[in-house]
Amino acid sequence: MLLSIVAIPAVLGAAAFFISSRRLRRAMLLLGSGGHVAAVAVNAVRPAAVEPGAWVGLDATGLLFLAVTSILFAAVAVYTAGYLGRESGRIVNDAEEGFAFYNWPEAKFIGCLLLFLATMSLVCISRDLGLLWVAVEATTLVSAPLIGFHRHHRSLEATWKYLMICSVGIAMALLGNFFLAYAGHGQVHLNLDDLLSKAAGLDPLWLKAAFLMLLVGYGTKMGLAPMHTWLPDAHSEAPSMVSTLLSGTLLNCAFLGILRGNSVLNAAGLGTFSGELLVFFGLLSMSIAAVFIVGQVDYKRMLAYSSIEHMGILSLGVGLGGLSGVGAMLHAACHSLTKGMLFLCAGQLLHVYGAKTAADVRHALHSLPITAFLWMAGFLAITGSPPFGLFISELTILKGALESGRWAVAAGYLAALGIIFIAMARVVLPMVFGSTREPAATTGDASYAREPRWFVIPAASLGIGVVFLGLYMPPAIWDFLSRAAQLAGGR
């Protein structure tokens, strides 16, 4: 039952490689996504108890990340089906350097997208840290071709960086897994339940080394500074729906790996050690993101650095624990939805204006009213303004920090948020309201609508979700988030 979550996209994805009909392939993408949403819903409504010692199982933390993945993928699937209709067989003119390039074959693209969903789902339901590692590494391998979808030299460079840096990072996480096994003197399996129940008997020295390795390893994939160097390149060079998935779902999945390690350390009574490390890397990521967002000229790279910032916030929240931990769980969900909407808008702006430099996009409100509205709303949401969900989650994290008397951390957190708000406003506001300039005629394809429904509906739905979470928090969801935070090692 649970395995259908992985099996549905995996089977359809593998089959998509061999299907030559375009319509059928796109239908399979939508089918895979719909099936996945249904399977997750069934498992959420009637959760099977997690059997101790089982390879897979769905707990609250896993379900949270799985649900976010499923929703975001549904939005991306709708967008992709329309996008491929526009891009297929087209020779694309490079926006910045003016040379032509082809895209990858569509069959490979759709196949890899569905396999990407399958591997991320496997990450969310893994109860065995070894299996979790295998799944995380598999996400790297199936997503690398997605980043290189546009066949030109900058995407190749981004793909190579992504492959090499993430593979080295994930190898470190494997070392962390082996250290965990050493901590149990070879008597404890890497199963999460087994580790948690025997945590008191684990060797603290090896355990600390193991967490450090897991943090560095999965942190590389999650985009924590200073291991984040692949992230801005991959996010800015990948097609926009791939950036959406990378930022909104893949980073969360890597974070889940760190959370599993964190819960083991907590159970072993070393929660302070892991918590302080998470707080440190969280603040560092936020500061580095702030530095690079100030003066950023490329709006897709700006979004990528914003992802680094938000991963820092997640890490900080979980590190502080308590109320902040719950805030971090809410933040993970809200960030994914908002970033999804923003990347889809960025893709639309890029297509119509043909430029990644923010200075080339002016007065979008005039030529692309809906996109500009969503882009502006997304900017307000991602910087934590009311009434969006991120306002609530960032406030909850702040409240948690203040309650536990971490004044210095709270001050650093607020400073970074403030700087990033101003820096992003300087990029986004002129794009929306700046002086009128018609988009370049060469890049906009006249035969297609500028704001097609396959873009507007998914992007707007994600936005509505974030507004909903900001205006009304059903107690059931709050309880669910608290449980997720508890399992993630909330102190």
Add this chain to the structure above:
Amino acid sequence: MAIWTDVFVLGLVLTNFRLLSSSRLAAMIETMVLQAIALTVIPLTLADHPWPLRLMTLSLVTLTVKGVLLPWLLRRSMRAADVQREIEPFIGYTVSILTGIALLGLAFLIAQPLKAATGPGLASLLPGALFSILTGLLIIVSRRKALTQVVGYLVMENGIYAFGAALAVKEPLLVEMGVLLDVFVAVFVMGITIYQINREFDHIDTDRLSELKD
């Protein structure tokens, strides 16, 4: 059997030095085969006779993947990208060897406190494995060619595998198989990317892949 563990760990260390000193890719790939043999034997020397069936299976799969399939993939990429040797690495070969010696010392230093927390039989394995990891990282950061970096990645992966070797007797077989499969696919995907980089740029020097930065 402890003496045999030491012998093969020593083999691992020596192959690392050979990798640090050679510029010809063909020689590096040959050395990878030797390293794969050492990695196959080390878990066997740590286990008691008669060897359990799962351990034998694992050894056989390790030898096939690391000793046959991966070198084959590397040679194929070598032909596709038409590279023979590493030219002008960032860190020269003599300096690489000297750095390697320093790293070996570092590995012993790091392993010292950890050794106390583990059982006997691992006295040489811990520093040997750590040294392999450090060597792999050194190769990745000090060489220009994408293909040499892949070799570095594999050396690092071998070091981590050697860590796991001590646990191979107890851990589920499925995980080990998954790890091997992932590494295999990783090199496969890297090989495809190298081929594309080569076609697009006419070279696979990664230091010239430097347009994306802030």
